[in-house]
Amino acid sequence: MSTLTMNGRSLDPISLNDLPTELLINIISNIDVHQSNRILGHIPDDPPPSLPDPYLIRDFLTGCRPFCSLSLTSRRFRDLAQKHLFFAPVISGFVFRFPPDRSHSRITYFLRTLLARPDLRKHVKEIRLCFPKDGETIEQRDEKEESNMTAKALPFVTAIVLPCRKLIATLDLPADMKKSWSAQMIMEYRYTMMGIVLVLLPQLQKLSISENSEDKSHYTDNHVLNILGMHPQSHANIDLGSIKCLPVIRSLRLLKLSSPTPVRLDGLDVFPNLDTLDMSLKLADMGIHQVHHLSRLYHDPQPIATLRSIRHLRIDCQTKSVGIWDFSARSGLMHILHGFRQLSSLELYAEPSAEKNPFKSVRAFPHYQTHIQTYPDAPSADYDATTGEESWDERVYAARTEWTDYQYLVDSLLHIRPQLERLQLPGGFWTLPGAARKPLPRFERFPRLQVLVLPQAAVISIKLECMRHQGTTHGDFDLIPTQVLPPNLRHLEIFDADDQLLRSEWLQVLFKEQAACNRWPELRKLEISFGPTFNDKEYADLVTRKSSTPFWTLVDKATFQIEFGRDSEVPMVRA
Numbered sequence: 001m002s003t004l005t006m007n008g009r010s011l012d013p014i015s016l017n018d019l020p021t022e023l024l025i026n027i028i029s030n031i032d033v034h035q036s037n038r039i040l041g042h043i044p045d046d047p048p049p050s051l052p053d054p055y056l057i058r059d060f061l062t063g064c065r066p067f068c069s070l071s072l073t074s075r076r077f078r079d080l081a082q083k084h085l086f087f088a089p090v091i092s093g094f095v096f097r098f099p100p101d102r103s104h105s106r107i108t109y110f111l112r113t114l115l116a117r118p119d120l121r122k123h124v125k126e127i128r129l130c131f132p133k134d135g136e137t138i139e140q141r142d143e144k145e146e147s148n149m150t151a152k153a154l155p156f157v158t159a160i161v162l163p164c165r166k167l168i169a170t171l172d173l174p175a176d177m178k179k180s181w182s183a184q185m186i187m188e189y190r191y192t193m194m195g196i197v198l199v200l201l202p203q204l205q206k207l208s209i210s211e212n213s214e215d216k217s218h219y220t221d222n223h224v225l226n227i228l229g230m231h232p233q234s235h236a237n238i239d240l241g242s243i244k245c246l247p248v249i250r251s252l253r254l255l256k257l258s259s260p261t262p263v264r265l266d267g268l269d270v271f272p273n274l275d276t277l278d279m280s281l282k283l284a285d286m287g288i289h290q291v292h293h294l295s296r297l298y299h300d301p302q303p304i305a306t307l308r309s310i311r312h313l314r315i316d317c318q319t320k321s322v323g324i325w326d327f328s329a330r331s332g333l334m335h336i337l338h339g340f341r342q343l344s345s346l347e348l349y350a351e352p353s354a355e356k357n358p359f360k361s362v363r364a365f366p367h368y369q370t371h372i373q374t375y376p377d378a379p380s381a382d383y384d385a386t387t388g389e390e391s392w393d394e395r396v397y398a399a400r401t402e403w404t405d406y407q408y409l410v411d412s413l414l415h416i417r418p419q420l421e422r423l424q425l426p427g428g429f430w431t432l433p434g435a436a437r438k439p440l441p442r443f444e445r446f447p448r449l450q451v452l453v454l455p456q457a458a459v460i461s462i463k464l465e466c467m468r469h470q471g472t473t474h475g476d477f478d479l480i481p482t483q484v485l486p487p488n489l490r491h492l493e494i495f496d497a498d499d500q501l502l503r504s505e506w507l508q509v510l511f512k513e514q515a516a517c518n519r520w521p522e523l524r525k526l527e528i529s530f531g532p533t534f535n536d537k538e539y540a541d542l543v544t545r546k547s548s549t550p551f552w553t554l555v556d557k558a559t560f561q562i563e564f565g566r567d568s569e570v571p572m573v574r575a
Contacts, residue, residue: 017074028070028080032063035088037573039126039208041258041280053092053130053210057106060090086123088206092130104153107193108160114200115163124201128208128256129194161185164196171199172245181230195229202247208256211263223297226266227255243270254278258321262286262332264297264339269306277307280316283332284323291331298339312345313337316572317426319351325399325429334412344421346413349571351428353455353496353531401434406458407476410441417446424453427496427571431457438462439476442484449486450522453493456501456531459484481510482519490522495567496531499538502551511554523560529567539566 016024034044038056064085071081091107107129114121154160165182173181184192198204209227228243243249252271256278257263263281268274286294297303315333316322322329337346350356406425413420423446440461443449461477485492494501501507510526513519530539541547543564555562 017076021080024077024080028067028084031066031084034059035063035084036126036206037570038090039088039128039206040256040278040573041128041208041210042570042573051212053090053212056090056128057092057130082120083123086120088126088128089124090128090130092132101156102153103156103160104151108154108156109151111164111193111196111200112154112159115160115167121200122203125203126206126208127197127201127204128210129197130210131190131212133212161189167196167199174242177230177242184229191225192229194227198228198248198252199246203251204248205251206254206256207252209258211257211259211261213261223261223263223293224266225257225263228267228270230267244272256280258316262290262294262297262336264303266303266306269309271309274309275311276314277310277312278314278316279336280318280321281332281336282321282323283329284326286328286332288328291328291335294332295335295338298335303339304341307339308342310340311343312347313340313343314347314349317348317350317428317430318572319429324395325403326395327403330403330405330408333409337413338415340416342419343416344419346416346420346422347424347453347571347574348409348426349424349574350426350430352570353427353431353567356428356431356496397434399434400429400432401436404430404432404434405438406430406441406454407439410443419448420446421448422451422453423449425455425458427455427457431455431462431496433462437477440479440484442476442479443486444484446486448488450488450490451493452486452489452491453495455496456494456498457496459494459506460500460504480506482513485510485520487520488522489520491525491527492523493527493529495529495569497528497567498531498534499548501528502542502548507551508554511558514559515557518559525561525563526558527563527565529565529569531567539564 016027019027034042037044038060041052041056043052043055043059067081067085071078071085089110091110092105114124164185168178168181171178181192181195194209198207207227209225211225249271250273252274254276255265255268255274257265258280260282262283265277268277315336317333319325409425413423423443425441438457438461441454441458443452463477514523530542538547545552
């Protein structure tokens with residue numbers, strides 16, 4: 001409470017409770033600003049490259065405390081706090097069961113609350129379900145996120161299963177579907193719970209599933225995961241279109257899947273407004289048979305039909321998610337893309353530009369290479385050459401040299417060229433130079449491509465004095481915009497840029513061709529985001545026109561808008 005003074009007179013004391021509701025909502029919304037970012041798996045302080053879920057759950061619980069305290073002050077604050085408390089929960093997605101049939105886990109209490117308080121269900125707009133590695137092990141029961149609860153264990157059947165079955169019985173669904181769903185409540189509750197959550201949340205817009213189990217038996221039908229919690233065998237003769245009566249079928253718009261095992265999602269085609277899919281899959285280090293299996297998984301007519309509603313696809317290319325890039329990662333990515341035939345937008349995102357070396361943190365990886373151009377040292381004394389395995393630094397160097405190839409990546413998008421309207425290429429680890437120059441991609445065969453977002457490394461091939469293979473001369477290393485850009489380009493964004501771009505022939509040709517003959521009739525904006533190699537002084541001199549005079553001469557004559565900025569975004573949460 002405080003006292004205001006106006007014109008020398010003291011006004012009556014005011015408190016938060018006296019503020020208008022609109023202002024209170026704005027204040028409360030800034031208490032936990034990372035709610036939506038957690039749903040997508042982002043952790044601001046970049047913890048070690050282990051499973052992110054424990055950190056996300058811990059951050060969510062920390063963010064809940066102010067809302068819990070606020071809800072105890074008054075009924076007015078309680079209603080406002082509850083809305084934000086339930087807005088974007090991050091919860092461990094497995095029901096731990098103890099003899100005799102007791103359950104002690106956060107998802108259990110969350111479900112009990114939703115079953116008992118229907119009025120709270122509408123507040124949940126986003127949710128992340130974090131499935132643990134495997135079943136009910138002692139280690140998982142002892143995890144801090146679960147063991148620090150003081151609430152008593154619930155009777156699993158009477159508190160969860162029976163109310164869920166009653167809920168299913170009230171739904172306007174075919175009898176055989178309700179029977180199958182109810183039967184799975186005990187034996188397969190790990191994934192049946194996903195369907196129950198969807199039923200309980202009528203206004204859910206974002207669903208994030210983090211699957212940490214590497215046990216293939218959890219996925220029926222060869223690594224297929226149905227987000228409704230229905231096994232493919234159980235709904236073989238059931239028309240899933242009948243579930244369109246559920247409110248969530250119309251409200252769900254974004255789905256994110258994180259998994260250490262490549263897996264295909266099933267049941268997406270019943271959600272008419274679900275047009276955005278974000279996939280974070282462990283693709284590196286797969287064997288040749290696994291790569292072939294992934295090809296069959298996404299090339300069949302059934303997955304192509306299931307994924308036809310997806311218009312915007314985001315794929316995580318971060319090294320901490322995919323692994324150190326190799327043949328299997330590159331081939332696996334191409335097989336996955338083959339299943340999406342109706343894409344209008346494809347975003348391939350990697351680490352932020354300031355974190356392009358994913359092993360820069362001593363916490364994250366002790367074998368950090370100080371100089372990114374240092375060629376791997378001789379193998380250590382305990383290295384066993386008979387295994388045929390490369391040492392860690394050799395694999396990193398090979399990935400930077402051979403596998404993070406923008407030209408190969410773009411050339412592999414053959415089947416989605418005709419309809420693609422927006423394309424983003426990954427930065428981060430992909431931009432690191434290797435033993436030789438990397439060829440540049442071309443986009444002139446994308447007839448409908450209007451928005452192109454790419455790093456400077458995909459525009460100007462990096463050439464350093466310390467490269468091992470300086471004599472590489474065959475390849476597209478010095479392309480100009482007239483050879484590269486699509487004919488209907490409207491918006492070009494170049495990130496992780498530095499002074500080299502401002503001085504480049506590439507940029508000069510872009511301005512001159514557009515001014516002389518309107519080469520790209522639809523071009524409206526060029527956006528340049530400068531990375532960490534372009535320091536603050538250089539940036540300040542640029543925006544105040546104290547440097548780069550030839551560049552500013554081109555800008556002043558440009559027929560399109562030019563914007564500058566710092567490359568400070570986290571691509572993972574850009575959606």
